[in-house]
Structure formats: C-alpha cells, structure tokens
C-alpha cells in the first residue's frame with residue numbers, strides 16, 4: 589500500500605516547536621517536537637504505558653510528557669520519568685524516526701532507520717536561494733496520494749481546470765517525451781510560439797508568442813520537481829523566465845494526503861506585489877487541483893473492481909511511474925513477509941518446537957515497587 593523506506597515531508601519548519609505536533613504518515617502516528625538545541629524530533633505518537641497519543645501532552649525539559657499519567661520520553665524514545673516511582677520499566681519506550689530539516693521542510697524517514705540516507709532527499713534549494721523568489725503553500729487533500737502524482741505527471745488538466753490561472757487552451761495539443769532514470773520519471777512538454785499563461789504573464793511583463801515548456805521530474809515515491817517557464821522563440825530554456833515548483837506528497841492514509849508546495853521564480857524577484865499576487869493566484873490553482881482530485885476520489889469509490897483507467901498517450905509518464913511505485917511497494921512487502929516468517933520460525937524454535945499464541949505478561953515486574961498490587 590505504501591513505500592516506507594523513504595523520506596516524507598512531515599511539516600514546515602515553523603510548525604515544529606516546543607509544543608508537540610501530531611502527524612499521520614502512511615497510517616503511522618507521529619509526534620513532532622523541537623528541543624532547546626533547535627533540533628527537530630519525531631517519536632511514535634503512542635504512549636508505552638496505555639497507548640495515549642503523546643501529541644496531546646507537552647514538552648518538558650526536552651522530553652514529551654504524556655497528558656494522561658505523566659510518563660515522559662526523551663528524544664531517543666526512552667522513558668525518563670514515571671510519576672510515583674523511581675524504577676523505569678524496560679519496555680517503557682516509544683519508537684523514533686530519523687528527521688532531517690532542510691530548506692524549511694521537516695523530512696521524516698518512515699522505514700528501516702538503517703537505510704535513512706539524507707542524500708536521497710531531493711534538491712529544494714530554490715526555497716531560500718536569493719536569486720529566486722518563492723511562494724509557499726500546503727494543503728491536506730481528501731484523496732489517495734497516487735491521484736496527486738498522476739495529476740502532476742499529466743498537466744493537460746491545465747487546459748480544463750486552470751483556464752484562468754496557469755492553463756491555456758493549447759496545452760493538450762502538444763505531446764510529451766517521457767524518460768526514466770532509476771526511480772525518476774521525467775515528462776517533458778515543449779510548446780513553441782504560444783502565449784504565456786494568464787497568471788504570470790503580467791509578472792513577467794511580456795506579451796506575444798514565446799516558447800513554453802514544462803518538465804515534471806517525479807522522484808518516485810514522494811516528490812516532484814517541475815521545471816517550467818517560457819523563453820524567447822528558439823532560445824535556450826535556461827535563458828528564459830524560469831519557474832521551479834517543488835511538490836512533496838505525503839500519504840496520510842488510503843483516502844487522504846498532504847501536499848507541500850513551493851513555486852520559485854527567477855524573474856521579478858524583488859517585486860513584493862508580484863509575490864503577493866502569486867500567493868493568491870497559486871492558492872486558487874491548488875484549490876482547483878484539490879477540487880478535481882477530491883471529485884476524482886469520489887468517482888473512483890463507486891468504480892467496480894474490474895474497471896480500470898483508460899490510459900492514453902498523454903499518460904505515458906503516469907504508466908511508467910505507477911510501475912516503479914508498485915515495484916517498490918512489492919519489494920518492501922516481500923521483505924516484510926520474509927522477516928515475519930523468519931521471526932515466526934525463531935519463536936517456534938525457541939519454544940521447543942511448539943508455537944505459542946499466549947500473551948506475554950503485560951506487567952513489567954521490575955517496574956513495580958515491591959508488594960504493590962497492580
């Protein structure tokens with residue numbers, strides 16, 4: 589269902605403070621918080637004592653205190669305090685997730701921590717590069733994450749749902765070139781001698797025909813970088829008015845996802861009014877996308893299991909990306925199955941050859957002061 593061995597954007601840097609913040613990623617509950625040294629941390633959002641969400645508690649002395657009975661956990665997930673007793677039960681600990689903060693985004697690795705490599709986090713330097721002017725947005729969308737990926741890989745929808753903003757009638761008339769390198773799928777569309785899109789035509793201060801281009805790079809499974817812009821007819825792309833859009837898609841569960849977005853431009857960089865106008869215009873664009881995707885999700889919910897998408901030439905990138913995503917999910921599932929089988933065999937061997945389904949004693953005797961009844 590999900591790819592876990594990857595980094596997902598969990599929050600904006602500004603959202604992670606000395607107050608616990610709850611997030612769900614791939615159905616995993618997380619609590620995020622920041623310690624006094626400025627570092628961000630992520631723990632499993634479930635108290636080891638009796639399962640209460642830690643995000644309902646508070647941060648005390650760089651630890652998260654459960655709001656129910658006061659168990660307290662440090663950044664390493666170990667319990668540092670159990671009110672009323674000095675002994676700390678061995679099992680009183682919660683899981684931790686690797687966290688990396690970069691260019692205003694908090695990335696969390698949801699898979700095997702041994703494989704968490706920060707060099708796998710995509711380039712997002714446009715967020716705070718003085719040569720670029722960024723506009724940021726994020727929103728939760730009531731749809732599966734896959735629909736956002738498809739939406740970004742097939743930008744012909746701009747001709748339909750973004751008519752007044754970044755769309756134009758002509759987009760779907762141009763074909764795409766699709767390339768795959770490793771787990772990255774690139775979909776490039778070149779539109780020679782056309783008008784610039786309505787939303788940023790004025791910001792660019794231009795009129796008349798230009799060459800327009802889009803190239804979506806999907807780093808499967810979680811991030812798209814859109815290299816887009818316009819340039820004088822016949823001139824190299826890098827000489828034009830350039831836009832870099834970073835899109836981080838974080839699954840919440842089967843029906844919901846987070847969408848983190850930054851639109852950075854290399855023109856009118858100091859024009860504050862242009863930035864304000866784009867903030868409003870791009871918020872409209874994202875609402876238009878959310879409207880389409882939530883409706884699509886509604887349509888898909890009624891679709892019989894034996895009915896499938898009818899993919900066309902414009903969906904070349906969609907098809908290739910789905911193949912990579914499915915392969916990543918299947919590989920993780922195979923690994924998880926093999927691990928489960930091995931641990932079941934070990935358990936049988938340890939019990940002298942008889943599998944046991946009995947629960948282990950939930951009371952940690954070392955935790956109880958002598959003579960105390962539970």
Ligand code: FES
Nearest residue numbers: 635637638654657
């Ligand atoms: S459930 Fe957290 S301290 Fe009891």
Ligand SMILES: [Fe+2]
Nearest residue numbers: 745746750877
């Ligand atoms: Fe869109």
